[in-house]
């Protein structure tokens with residue numbers, strides 16, 4: 557599509573070029589392994605260990621299960637068994653990974669991770685747990701020296717987001733926002749854990765949306781740690797995102813993130829998805845993001861549900877009572893009303909089980925049960 561050239565464009569291009577320069581150094585793992593800025597052999601080794609932990613350990617070492625007697629987290633044993641020959645690009649391990657024979661059953665390692673393993677072996681398969689090094693004394697005892705994992709350091713995360721924004725259509729950029737679970741990946745989360753965080757993010761964000769369609773956040777990196785959303789897919793606005801940011805405690809405003817702010821208008825480059833899931837699933841954020849009103853009457857009007865009419869007409873509603881709900885102390889009535897957004901569930905909790913609080917006396921014909929399988 558052709559757009560009138562805006563006077564801001566030259567600046568944008570200059571920033572974009574600067575950004576490409578930066579991320580080439582940091583990131584282009586697949587293209588040319590020499591361009592990887594892995595200067596720290598400990599970093600190279602930790603990255604390899606992280607990959608083994610997530611993708612191989614389940615079959616090669618966890619709970620003593622060691623297929624072919626390979627213990628991937630035992631570096632010395634990998635070498636003594638000749639699965640890894642330091643400095644040799646023809647090591648069996650590289651062959652298995654680059655041919656996609658391993659991880660068995662797939663999915664294959666992303667190119668970036670294959671390069672990282674090759675790099676580790678070519679660098680002489682350095683130790684990932686070297687004995688304490690006295691030359692690296694900690695200036696702040698009690699506070700761990702921060703460790704940058706190549707590929708997903710903070711700088712790299714920002715570079716990835718920047719590149720993604722730059723690839724997007726200029727008119728879409730102000731609607732794009734990002735979630736990250738890179739900190740969990742860097743901390744050694746398993747593939748399974750990463751997947752459950754990904755699913756939780758997709759589920760919650762769609763639950764916080766009045767949009768009729770379900771849209772999954774889109775992963776933008778090969779390891780599936782960074783996700784792009786388009787605010788419009790959830791009927792959200794920049795203000796919705798800012799409401800989240802206002803409550804977000806990890807707001808480090810990195811200098812390198814200025815280009816992201818310039819491109820999309822977002823004050824911070826990303827929000828941690830696990831924080832979002834833990835906090836936006838509860839009030840006050842839950843209510844704010846959905847724009848829920850103060851009273852039940854207003855809510856039912858908003859949802860287009862007339863509960864009195866449904867009950868009077870005995871249509872579009874199912875109703876049941878439970879003696880022990882597991883949620884409220886006493887007996888409880890639940891109703892499921894048909895609504896344009898799926899179902900509207902209404903719960904009535906009672907002060908006691910007796911007299912005019914005994915739902916089975918006051919509501920003749922109430923279905924009873926401790927489960928809702930019938931509804």
Ligand code: HEC
Pocket residue numbers: 608611612613614615616623624626639648649652653658659660661665
């Ligand atoms: C789902 C289980 C599983 C996963 C995950 C897995 N492996 Fe394996 N691996 C096996 C099994 C089973 C064998 C034995 C295959 C055989 O006998 O041919 C094997 C064999 C190997 C061998 C020896 C091959 C040979 O011919 O001697 C290497 C090296 C290896 N795996 C490396 C890896 C690496 C590296 C990863 C992670 C990137 C990995 N595996 C992930 C199950 C797995």
